[in-house]
Amino acid sequence: MTNAIEFSGVQKSFGNTEVIRGVDLAVEQGEIHAVIGPNGAGKSTLFNLVTGRYHVSRGRIELNGENITNRAPHDIFRKGLSRSFQVTNIFPRMSVFENVRCGVLWNLGYHYSFWHFVNRRRDLRERTESILEQTGLASRRNVPAGLLSYSDQRALEIAVTIAGGASVVLLDEPTSGMSSSETEQAVALIRDISATRTMVIVEHDMGVVFDLADRISVLVYGKVIATGTPEEIRSNAKVQEAYLGTEAA
Amino acid sequence: MTIPGAKQTSVGALVIALLIILPLIVNSGFALTVMSQTGIAIIFALAFNMLLGQGGMLSFGHAVYFGLAGYVTAHVMNGMANEDLPYMPVSLIPLVGGVAGLFFGILIGFVSTRRAGTAFAMISLGFAELATGLTLIIIFFFNGEEGVQTDRWVREEWFGITYGPDIQVYYLIAVWCVIAAIAMYLLTRTPFGRMSNAVRDNPERVQFIGYNTHRVRWLAFSLSSFFAGLAGALHAVNVEHVGFETVGLGQSAVILIMVYIGGTGHFAGPILGAILITLLNAYLSDISPAWYLYLGLIFVGMVMFAPGGLAGLIMMHDPIRRAAPHLLMRMAPAYAAAFGTSLVALVGCIGLVEMAYFLSTTVSRNTALILYGIALDAADFWPWLVCVALAAAGALGCSRTYPRLAESYGTAMHEARRAVAS
Numbered sequence: 001m002t003n004a005i006e007f008s009g010v011q012k013s014f015g016n017t018e019v020i021r022g023v024d025l026a027v028e029q030g031e032i033h034a035v036i037g038p039n040g041a042g043k044s045t046l047f048n049l050v051t052g053r054y055h056v057s058r059g060r061i062e063l064n065g066e067n068i069t070n071r072a073p074h075d076i077f078r079k080g081l082s083r084s085f086q087v088t089n090i091f092p093r094m095s096v097f098e099n100v101r102c103g104v105l106w107n108l109g110y111h112y113s114f115w116h117f118v119n120r121r122r123d124l125r126e127r128t129e130s131i132l133e134q135t136g137l138a139s140r141r142n143v144p145a146g147l148l149s150y151s152d153q154r155a156l157e158i159a160v161t162i163a164g165g166a167s168v169v170l171l172d173e174p175t176s177g178m179s180s181s182e183t184e185q186a187v188a189l190i191r192d193i194s195a196t197r198t199m200v201i202v203e204h205d206m207g208v209v210f211d212l213a214d215r216i217s218v219l220v221y222g223k224v225i226a227t228g229t230p231e232e233i234r235s236n237a238k239v240q241e242a243y244l245g246t247e248a249a
Numbered sequence: 250m251t252i253p254g255a256k257q258t259s260v261g262a263l264v265i266a267l268l269i270i271l272p273l274i275v276n277s278g279f280a281l282t283v284m285s286q287t288g289i290a291i292i293f294a295l296a297f298n299m300l301l302g303q304g305g306m307l308s309f310g311h312a313v314y315f316g317l318a319g320y321v322t323a324h325v326m327n328g329m330a331n332e333d334l335p336y337m338p339v340s341l342i343p344l345v346g347g348v349a350g351l352f353f354g355i356l357i358g359f360v361s362t363r364r365a366g367t368a369f370a371m372i373s374l375g376f377a378e379l380a381t382g383l384t385l386i387i388i389f390f391f392n393g394e395e396g397v398q399t400d401r402w403v404r405e406e407w408f409g410i411t412y413g414p415d416i417q418v419y420y421l422i423a424v425w426c427v428i429a430a431i432a433m434y435l436l437t438r439t440p441f442g443r444m445s446n447a448v449r450d451n452p453e454r455v456q457f458i459g460y461n462t463h464r465v466r467w468l469a470f471s472l473s474s475f476f477a478g479l480a481g482a483l484h485a486v487n488v489e490h491v492g493f494e495t496v497g498l499g500q501s502a503v504i505l506i507m508v509y510i511g512g513t514g515h516f517a518g519p520i521l522g523a524i525l526i527t528l529l530n531a532y533l534s535d536i537s538p539a540w541y542l543y544l545g546l547i548f549v550g551m552v553m554f555a556p557g558g559l560a561g562l563i564m565m566h567d568p569i570r571r572a573a574p575h576l577l578m579r580m581a582p583a584y585a586a587a588f589g590t591s592l593v594a595l596v597g598c599i600g601l602v603e604m605a606y607f608l609s610t611t612v613s614r615n616t617a618l619i620l621y622g623i624a625l626d627a628a629d630f631w632p633w634l635v636c637v638a639l640a641a642a643g644a645l646g647c648s649r650t651y652p653r654l655a656e657s658y659g660t661a662m663h664e665a666r667r668a669v670a671s
Contacts, residue, residue: 051457052456072456072461073456073457074455074456074457074459074460074461077456077457077458077459078459082457082458083457085454089451089453089454090451090454091446091447091450091451091454092450092451093446093450094446094447094450098443101443102443102444102447102455102458103458105440105443105444105458105459106458106459106460107459110440111440112440112441112444112464112465112468113439113440113441114436114439114440114441114442114468114472115439116439116440117435117438117439118438118439118440118442118443119438160454160458161457163458164458164459
């Protein structure tokens with residue numbers, strides 16, 4: 001089976017600064033793959049490269065065996081890859097329901113239609129409601145997104161991300177800034193939505209990472225220094241030295 | 250559930266009844282002309298707000314599509330009259346203008362909607378200048394500064410309609426105005442309409458839910474140009490002449506001002522703005538030569554103090570009306586006080602402006618003028634003193650009444666929220 005995502009020799013420079021220095025990484029179908037690493041290691045940059053937000057300087061990225069290097073973001077989304085953002089990135093003036101419905105539109109084939117009425121389409125409403133149900137936002141459906149509490153905004157961020165039915169979902173620090181009970185809820189949600197999807201997660205909370213991930217990759221200064229199961233990563237000497245070691249010190 | 254909803258349907262029925270009755274009540278020729286102009290302005294303003302309010306695109310050159318469609322319409326009507334072109338009823342000619350607007354919108358929009366924000370605004374400005382330039386260069390189509398004459402009386406249509414009398418043109422405009430307004434309202438509820446709002450609010454995220462932001466903007470621009478073209482065609486039918494000023498910056502600025510004063514955030518805002526500004530333009534420009542100064546001041550005042558426009562000011566009270574309508578009545582004294590002091594200040598200021606304008610433009614040594622129905626001599630000292638006193642007293646009063654009005658609004662909002670919460 002082809003890998004969900006495959007990076008081969010990916011490099012990214014901003015001017016003279018090389019941020020990603022030759023990443024080879026394979027995300028397998030159906031797994032939860034966590035990317036960890038110290039600040040500035042290039043984790044978010046990696047996300048921005050695979051989703052088409054940044055141009056890849058060198059190398060190749062494949063999604064389900066198809067070359068998606070330097071395709072436009074909307075194009076990559078249509079091929080089945082969706083992402084959330086580290087800083088909540090939603091439509092603040094729309095209601096929660098409308099936010100999620102926007103995420104559903106393309107996948108249900110409405111595209112640029114100006115001959116359907118959004119509030120008369122049963123498939124749109126049902127898909128939107130099931131996403132709201134799944135993400136625990138059903139009771140907040142009519143609230144303007146900009147007025148939601150922080151943790152609800154993070155949940156909405158995930159709801160919009162999975163609304164389009166992508167088979168591969170990237171979450172950028174889904175639990176950052178959350179209290180421990182909120183984090184628990186978020187972890188339960190992520191586990192729930194991962195049942196039918198391949199997930200890649202960037203996360204700082206090591207409890208969350210070792211709890212959720214099937215496999216972990218450690219990124220240090222733009223290079224993957226190890227990939228493996230949580231046990232393998234925990235016992236890896238190079239990782240301890242380069243990353244976990246510094247944190248303990 | 251019905252479309253467009255029971256409330257909208259009853260409002261719509263009321264508006265249509267009003268449009269039918271209106272010319273029977275106020276049936277002077279001038280009033281009819283003004284009403285026809287208003288109908289055209291409403292269509293154009295709603296089309297403009299598809300860009301500005303719905304799509305977040307500020308255009309300084311949307312009259313290009315209005316004017317070009319007007320030229321095309323004039324030529325098509327002339328061609329039909331000369332039997333160079335196959336006949337079509339003048340009742341349907343606005344569609345020709347719409348298609349012309351759509352054509353130019355698709356063509357120019359492809360380039361200009363590649364960028365949003367300031368770049369988009371600058372490109373629109375460039376195309377407006379270009380269009381004005383072309384009217385003086387491509388003589389066979391635009392006929393230079395003279396413009397294109399046309400005659401809307403092509404042949405008798407259904408029920409003996411000829412579009413000779415102005416009243417028939419009024420009804421033509423009214424019918425198309427209702428059709429266009431409903432169509433543009435319904436567009437806001439389609440996937441395109443929702444994504445147009447999404448691109449306005451957060452273009453970055455839109456890309457990551459599968460949409461090409463350029464495509465969304467381009468489509469909004471093209472559809473908006475269709476309706477602008479429809480308005481342009483009605484303009485050509487209405488005045489039977491299309492001049493170079495219809496594509497120019499002045500025309501584009503007027504529509505921008507109308508929409509902004511009316512309010513971009515609410516669908517009905519541009520309608521309010523179009524009605525208000527067309528009426529003021531028709532009646533004030535006769536009374537005062539300083540009318541453009543007043544228009545500018547109204548615009549600046551709105552931008553500074555009520556960026557939501559008239560619709561925004563009205564909708565501010567909507568939460569209170571819904572929660573506890575009696576609270577609105579309690580605000581009435583504060584409103585009356587603010588209105589009274591504003592009126593005193595306005596009377597003073599307008600008096601000063603009118604006298605200054607009169608003195609600076611009068612060619613003869615005659616300094617006698619009639620202000621507020623009173624015969625005065627602008628060279629005298631006392632009219633100036635009275636006006637300055639009124640303006641100062643009004644301003645002083647406003648500085649007391651406006652904070653009180655704001656406080657009264659705050660209290661009402663607070664109580665309305667409590668009423669909702671309990």
